[in-house]
Amino acid sequence: MTVDDNAGESGTADEAPRRTLGVWFVGARGAIATTVAYGLEAVASGLRGPIGLVSELPEFAGLGLASLDSIVVGGWEVRPGTIARAAADLAANGVLPQDVVAKSAAVGVDARTAPGIARKDDPSASPASRERGELPLREQVRVLGEDLAAFAGSTGVDTVVVVNVASTEAVVATPECASDLAALERALDADEKLPQSVIYAYAALRAGCPHVNFTPSPGASWPALRELAREMSLPHCGDDGKTGETLVKTTLAPMFAHRALKVRAWQGYNMLGNRDGETLSDPANKGAKLRTKDAALRSILGDPKDLHTHVGIDFVPSLHDWKTAWDFVHFEGFLGARMSLQFTWSGSDSALAAPLVIDLVRFTELAKRRGESGELAHLASFFKSPLSGGSHDFHVQFAALVDYARRATTGS
Amino acid sequence: MTVDDNAGESGTADEAPRRTLGVWFVGARGAIATTVAYGLEAVASGLRGPIGLVSELPEFAGLGLASLDSIVVGGWEVRPGTIARAAADLAANGVLPQDVVAKSAAVGVDARTAPGIARKDDPSASPASRERGELPLREQVRVLGEDLAAFAGSTGVDTVVVVNVASTEAVVATPECASDLAALERALDADEKLPQSVIYAYAALRAGCPHVNFTPSPGASWPALRELAREMSLPHCGDDGKTGETLVKTTLAPMFAHRALKVRAWQGYNMLGNRDGETLSDPANKGAKLRTKDAALRSILGDPKDLHTHVGIDFVPSLHDWKTAWDFVHFEGFLGARMSLQFTWSGSDSALAAPLVIDLVRFTELAKRRGESGELAHLASFFKSPLSGGSHDFHVQFAALVDYARRATTGS
Amino acid sequence: MTVDDNAGESGTADEAPRRTLGVWFVGARGAIATTVAYGLEAVASGLRGPIGLVSELPEFAGLGLASLDSIVVGGWEVRPGTIARAAADLAANGVLPQDVVAKSAAVGVDARTAPGIARKDDPSASPASRERGELPLREQVRVLGEDLAAFAGSTGVDTVVVVNVASTEAVVATPECASDLAALERALDADEKLPQSVIYAYAALRAGCPHVNFTPSPGASWPALRELAREMSLPHCGDDGKTGETLVKTTLAPMFAHRALKVRAWQGYNMLGNRDGETLSDPANKGAKLRTKDAALRSILGDPKDLHTHVGIDFVPSLHDWKTAWDFVHFEGFLGARMSLQFTWSGSDSALAAPLVIDLVRFTELAKRRGESGELAHLASFFKSPLSGGSHDFHVQFAALVDYARRATTGS
């Protein structure tokens, strides 16, 4: 689970020992993780092409990324069930194709799933997860670390990347200990109340695993965690996968800026019906998501005072995983002419997220192999709120990824 | 009308002699030219801010572009009337604001308007324009050149840029003489039938004027004309201003490519009600426009075999200048999930085009001053079908313009 | 101000004395009242045709409605200003056409405007309105009644119809006195806190004036006021003009019902930027509006348990009077197929409301002349929440109006 000595060679020479990569999810039977598990098998077996996989674009062909059939999936899950049941539910709602579910087996995923950390009063959580939730924090970290070691040991994977795809956590005030690793260590010792996403991230980094935060929950975004990542020489990235409306927004907004058109209002209405939608229908949880969605837009447009923006998320159960968003852009052109652009985006949330998770795991594993650590700035295009900061302009972000690949390939 | 000796200093030093710039339109009382004439005055006088003017973005502040109040407008026009009447019509349809028309006078534009070249059987053309249309081609070129010289002489402008904003011409087969300047000269001698946009472009370049083709008509796009531009050491650019739906298309399409999403269909439906719309409702004229609109998309997406595209333009009189476009993008994501993005764009065609015309004139004058000649590749972002070829990706194009500005400013 | 003796003859015989009709607004310089004042003049003078006026449809030609040039406008207004200034603001935002404002004078409207009743701490209210607000309720009713009498006296109109077009009031709990006229009288005597719309409605009915409530505020909807209307033998109607999104909704929803299609979700997002929008951006005020909007839909669809609906209203200042709404309908068809219908409605709120106000005034005056009293059920098509109850299906409501006209004309 440490960086391989012969980094750089892997994937290029036929005789190289086969490199394997473990993905360990926070939320192992959620819609995204399930789609990753079945999708990897479908693409690796040739049942489906690599549509949606950025890492399979020609621009990244020479990077020696871990091959798709070398990726092994496992993770923590707080709810009871099996991945087969999760897949059947996704299939019934048109997210996973019937033939993919029928032919892929996601064999062994259930065996590689450990209980997560649940609140003891969470009625939807498994007893084992609720038990774990009652352990002192230091004990939680210990058992989570044992899970990661066991996964690596039983599968023999060279690297384990921990990916948070769990439901968005309720927004809480950031505690003082967030800003400093020593303070966080004290808080762990004192068993203070900390967000679960932070516990998972801490446990991952302490276990030597790179961390990917695909959610808007804090994860490894606190300065204390960033310090830990640097201390452990581990790469990590986040926050909040840029899958749909924000992707379109950060693609379109630069157009207005580059044409000197004055955006007066940008109203975004999101509707979704999966568990994430239900979680977000609670205003407490919605906060985190909306904040990151709005900030990107304002940043691209130069945060003008008279810009009016709105981002709404509504839970519409019948949509299930099919997220639909309507954006209305009211802008002013030459001599004050009022014009508008509106778009409707309709896509499967999980089908959009899953390939990006696979991409992130591959790019992050490569970064670890290359000895990179800290926030991976070249992966900003994947996130609504990149840990590394920088431009939210999707084109600028993608150009940075291509540039990284060019430099990594040519060694320049 | 020749390049000033102290090029490069202008606009930067206070003591520098005031540089003036003449814009000579093909189509001087059309909606775009009228909006330019009134708009320039409104912005130069401070009645309106520089919204929509790319050349006023901070990225281009150090270039020493001709100041907005130094620009003088004139041109050729085949239809009878006055610019005040054209402005009143635009005001009645909400394109030009009432106060802009009331306070701006576009003084002298009518005096600086000369007859164009019209077919003798064109019932909407002025008698003078029809007369000109009956002259032999060499005579036409001569009188057009005299107009340009008279404009420069009477206004004292340092440079005249000729800009074609006339209605789209009917598509005709490209003659053999298009490919070679000597052949074109012979065709002119022989008084062969040539597109009017080509005659105008030829006359402009021969008179030492840079040429901007904002229309899909041939203009200076034939190899013979490009040869002439190089021979005359003149910069020029075109074709077909990228004002609305194609702008959005070339902004959005790269997003699908960069996310490895497979676009299966991209249907574009355009509706407009101005003279351009009427002209384009004739299938013969529509051809040119649709070709350039479709090519950009296919180029960005890698021209996949199973991509189905459609671009329609319909004349809807009640919309007048307010172009409305609906695009439907059907795309495939991970494991074949079918998703869609649709957008409705609603904007004033003239208000979108006019500032870009002003930008092009300023950038082209600068290019002439800097001694550049031939197709101006850095202006590709302004066109549906850039003469210089290259990427249609709006972001790539804009980055090239910023890069040009950086190099021009730092002298690197 | 009482019903004329020769009722029924007016408008049909040439020799009949000219009948005149006074409209007295609550909110006399608001966008709707201003548009009514200028619009009446523009249509009566022939500057504009009768577009948008339901009462000018052939179906109602034989009813002997008061002619448009016989209508005189006045009203109460809490804010300072002139109607000319209100009109200029509407013209600048494209609601009133420039030529209508230039040629119509709305002469005398300012002279026929009296102070309204404002809270003493309302910073935007005129001093005279704030003074009135401090009077005991019985005094308020008295001065309001004097205004109505003075209006009738000075203009000589035969009938005065009071129309509430003021901003939506904050939702408050309905007091016990609402249900019984005697109790309401005691509450007035005791100077209890009552909604202003109720005071206006009480004063109007007591003064013998029919009342039209174009807003979602209580107005004359309390049982006590309905009792008063019957006691005074006066017709009245309301609540809340059906101008835009709800009109489309109650037109479309029956289609799903009649085709046995199962609507699973109907999400409606409204954006507007006028004073009404600002008022509604306060959640307290929004409540009234949203309740009436949602109830109509549920009623038409049979209020199924698994129907998910949402109605949002957002304040988007740059839109000014141009209300834009997006509705998304997710429905299930044969064998469970998931389908959708979405629409975007974009219209000027005042231009939609003003003609309906004129229609309501004319139909209400006719009802008074015909001796009808109480809630006018045949005017349900004009309201989001008809006082008379009944079907919300726009087609059923319109058929009822046509049927009323047929019966009124044929005397059957």
Added chain:
Amino acid sequence: MTVDDNAGESGTADEAPRRTLGVWFVGARGAIATTVAYGLEAVASGLRGPIGLVSELPEFAGLGLASLDSIVVGGWEVRPGTIARAAADLAANGVLPQDVVAKSAAVGVDARTAPGIARKDDPSASPASRERGELPLREQVRVLGEDLAAFAGSTGVDTVVVVNVASTEAVVATPECASDLAALERALDADEKLPQSVIYAYAALRAGCPHVNFTPSPGASWPALRELAREMSLPHCGDDGKTGETLVKTTLAPMFAHRALKVRAWQGYNMLGNRDGETLSDPANKGAKLRTKDAALRSILGDPKDLHTHVGIDFVPSLHDWKTAWDFVHFEGFLGARMSLQFTWSGSDSALAAPLVIDLVRFTELAKRRGESGELAHLASFFKSPLSGGSHDFHVQFAALVDYARRATTGS
């Protein structure tokens, strides 16, 4: 195959002999017929509810319509294949649910399918169909009649209704023989070239079977055929099922008329990817469809001179059966304010059509049982171009159906 003596009792009394109804399709393995076959089984067995079935609405509960489990399906088909293969294709494209295909067997449909009449040069037709196409017309009519008799005989159904759901035929000039039955008989004798839909309709009526034309092809719409229906005392209905965009159009258009709003332009863009779309992508076939779509709108709006309309149909293969339509309505309100309504409709063509076909068959069988003949005016709401003429207003049409049911039930 004759009207039962105890008509009126059937379906109401438990002891009544079970009435059975045969549906014989023209196009028995097309998407609609296949969806009907599987859907009937799914609904009759309780696997799915009666969503989309108008005839199952409470308004029609007392009519004694043939029960769903009494309907037997068969038909003519020109292409080779099996209904199971057709169903698998629909399932793969999300039209038929997997569990419906898995659990329903459409047992016996293939056995009850006879060859259709194909042109001998039609490469996609079965040899048997091409053979039939070479027979003299009188022979064709004879064998078609034998098919109907055999179907009735083998299944024992009381009534056979012939329903045309075949692909739209190319538009041809209507021959003189269309206007008179005697002339048509001579044309049949003379073996003149006649549209296939006419041959099928003639054969059906001659065999004593009511006819439903769900397509825009001529079918039984020629006066000669209508004469035959009356002569045979048979009810029939058509043309062209009102399933999607036209349904919405004829629901919405009356709203504009009733509100005195002036529609200036109604642009409709349809996209579909199934066989019907492919057929319609041929301009020759498109004609029939577009004509009926446009006429309905113009009729509702009073056919104003300055109304600009457009109806387009484009073939977009990736959409398969999922028809998507965008309509843009540009309208003028009070004082000339320009407003717009746009909608996007997205639905499965077959899932929309199939239940209406079932409804039509049930209502038509009832009409036959009740002794009605000729064009069934009460079924106008089901058609884009009702044979009976009358209003295109969907609400008026539906009210007529409800009224028919009330009269039929109460015997008034």
